[in-house]
Amino acid sequence: MNLFDPIFRCEPIAKLFRDDNFLQRMLDFEAALAAAEATSGVIPSFAANVIAAKCRVELFDKQQLAEAAALAGNLAIPVVKQLKALIASENKDVAGFVHWGATSQDATDTALVLQLREALDLISADIEKLCDALAQMADRHRLTPIVARTLMQHAIPTTLGMKFAGWLDVLMRHRERFREMQKRCLVLQFGGAAGTLAALGAQGPVIAKHLSEQLKLPLPQIPWHSHRDRLSEIATTLGLLTGTLGKISQDIALHMQTEIDELREPAEENRGGSSTMPHKRNPVACAIILAAATRVPGIVATMLSAMLQQDERGLGGWHAEWETLPEIVCLSAGALHHLANVVPRLEIDVNRMSENLNLTKGLIFTEAINAALGEKISRSQARDFIDAASQRAIKEKRHLRDVINDDQKIAKHLSSQELDSLFDPRNYTGSSSEFIDRVLENHKSQKNI
Numbered sequence: 206m207n208l209f210d211p212i213f214r215c216e217p218i219a220k221l222f223r224d225d226n227f228l229q230r231m232l233d234f235e236a237a238l239a240a241a242e243a244t245s246g247v248i249p250s251f252a253a254n255v256i257a258a259k260c261r262v263e264l265f266d267k268q269q270l271a272e273a274a275a276l277a278g279n280l281a282i283p284v285v286k287q288l289k290a291l292i293a294s295e296n297k298d299v300a301g302f303v304h305w306g307a308t309s310q311d312a313t314d315t316a317l318v319l320q321l322r323e324a325l326d327l328i329s330a331d332i333e334k335l336c337d338a339l340a341q342m343a344d345r346h347r348l349t350p351i352v353a354r355t356l357m358q359h360a361i362p363t364t365l366g367m368k369f370a371g372w373l374d375v376l377m378r379h380r381e382r383f384r385e386m387q388k389r390c391l392v393l394q395f396g397g398a399a400g401t402l403a404a405l406g407a408q409g410p411v412i413a414k415h416l417s418e419q420l421k422l423p424l425p426q427i428p429w430h431s432h433r434d435r436l437s438e439i440a441t442t443l444g445l446l447t448g449t450l451g452k453i454s455q456d457i458a459l460h461m462q463t464e465i466d467e468l469r470e471p472a473e474e475n476r477g478g479s480s481t482m483p484h485k486r487n488p489v490a491c492a493i494i495l496a497a498a499t500r501v502p503g504i505v506a507t508m509l510s511a512m513l514q515q516d517e518r519g520l521g522g523w524h525a526e527w528e529t530l531p532e533i534v535c536l537s538a539g540a541l542h543h544l545a546n547v548v549p550r551l552e553i554d555v556n557r558m559s560e561n562l563n564l565t566k567g568l569i570f571t572e573a574i575n576a577a578l579g580e581k582i583s584r585s586q587a588r589d590f591i592d593a594a595s596q597r598a599i600k601e602k603r604h605l606r607d608v609i610n611d612d613q614k615i616a617k618h619l620s621s622q623e624l625d626s627l628f629d630p631r632n633y634t635g636s637s638s639e640f641i642d643r644v645l646e647n648h649k650s651q652k653n654i
Contacts, residue, residue: 212493214535215331215542218324222531225262228270230316231284232260233420238307238395241415245408248302255299259291279524281309306397306405306412310430310518313527314394318422321439321534322391325383328538331545332380332446338549339373340648342366347641350630351467351558352569359569362562362630365553367637370644372453377644377651379446386442390435393417396428399517431514433526440508440530443537444501450540451498454491457551461488467558471550490543497540504533562630567605571595573633574609574619581618590615 210219220226236257243253265287273283285304293300304312347366352359395413396402402409417424429435460468470488507529511522562569571591578587594612598605606628609615619627626632 212539213497214539215327218327218538218542219535221320221324222535224267227316227320228265228267228280228284229262230319231281231312232262232265232288233319234307234312234315235285235288235304236260237416237419238304238412239302240419241412242302242305244415245412247405247408247412248305252299252302255292255296256288256303259288264291279309279313281312284312285309306402306409307395308398310523311395311397314430315420315422317436317526317530318391318394319420320531322387322422324534324538325387325391325439328443328446328534328541329380329383329387331538331541332376332383335541335545335548336373336376336380336648338545339369339376340645342548342551343369343373343641344645346553347638348631348634349553349555349558350562350634352561352564359561359565361569361572362633364634364637364641365558366641367634368456370641372456373648374644375449377648379442379449380651382442382445386438388423390439391422392425392429392435393420393422394429396430400428400430402428431517431519431523433508433512433514433519433522436526436530437508437512440505440533443533444505447498447501447537447540450494450537450544453548454488454494454498454540454544457547458488458491458495461486461491465557465561467554467561469552469554470547471552490547493543494540497536501533501536504529504536508533566598566603567628568595568598569630570605570628570633573627574605574615574624577623577627578615578618
């Protein structure tokens with residue numbers, strides 16, 4: 206079923222995990238193995254050239270491979286069999302050198318790592334794009350007041366730049382995780398039947414070194430057939446990223462509600478409309494991202510469960526990874542791509558933010574007034590006075606400023622000028638500018654790494 210692919214997937218990454226590309230990466234492993242063995246003197250150089258010439262996906266019958274894999278238990282066995290047959294039709298002796306000393310899991314795992322290397326580079330580029338956009342937006346809107354909402358209710362004023370800086374800060378942590386994870390997890394898999402490379406004798410480690418150089422993949426200290434922490438780390442890192450993407454998209458969707466209407470996804474033809482209600486402008490990108498954020502955690506759990514593999518080679522757990530990790534990558538990448546395209550083009554309604562700041566008729570300033578009054582009388586008394594004034598403002602549906610003006614117990618301690626300042630949202634954003642500066646400085650320093 207491919208109809209939903211354009212919705213949930215990013216095409217440059219999705220195509221990396223399609224049949225042709227996976228098969229080609231397996232063949233890349235076989236060609237590189239032959240080259241490494243020729244360099245090590247284990248097989249003739251001409252044999253490596255013949256093998257490499259046949260390691261082209263278009264030469265293979267994919268339907269036949271799929272049917273044979275169902276009987277063989279993995280795809281590598283029929284791939285190697287077809288490769289040998291292709292070569293044997295021209296040179297039977299060379300066919301015997303195909304896959305020499307390797308096992309099915311070496312070809313399958315390394316092919317996956319090669320796919321992941323490409324995919325994670327593209328994902329990292331989208332993280333970078335999103336971080337750069339948010340850095341500019343945080344700086345531009347560092348003084349733009351907006352209601353801070355806690356437990357879905359109006360709290361106190363904050364700034365839009367502070368909100369953007371919060372999004373940027375967490376995404377930079379993901380950027381750091383990605384850099385560390387890529388170095389640690391994208392390594393060669395090559396261990397032969399049980400991880401000892403016994404079939405290659407004393408040449409095993411030498412061939413492994415040459416193979417890692419051929420594929421430009423780091424050589425791990427030891428083969429990792431049944432130790433799946435690296436792949437699970439990739440899955441969990443993507444799971445964390447997708448959770449953050451979901452949080453940000455949820456924020457945007459909440460701010461797109463008719464009653465709030467402070468942020469909007471960009472307006473485009475055929476974007477976000479309703480089949481029956483022409484007036485609607487739906488947060489469609491947010492919906493897609495939230496769908497991914499809903500699906501990914503459960504799939505990540507499958508990867509964690511699949512770590513329970515037996516002895517030197519696992520039964521079932523390894524097999525459970527084949528479709529699971531690519532699904533996580535594709536969903537996460539699709540969600541990120543949507544957000545990276547939407548955030549820089551968000552429509553920001555500053556006037557609506559100002560209107561919403563006044564919805565509570567001054568009640569969002571109670572903390573500020575209480576703090577100011579508490580400097581002139583006891584804090585407990587100040588709290589009692591402001592609580593009473595707030596309840597009166599709510600009951601009488603009046604602005605808190607008017608209620609305070611009529612309440613001499615408060616008004617005699619706070620001048621009109623002081624009240625003007627206290628009821629100005631720009632004067633109660635705390636250390637938001639300093640926090641924004643810290644985040645932007647961190648962003649700048651990370652880019653220079």
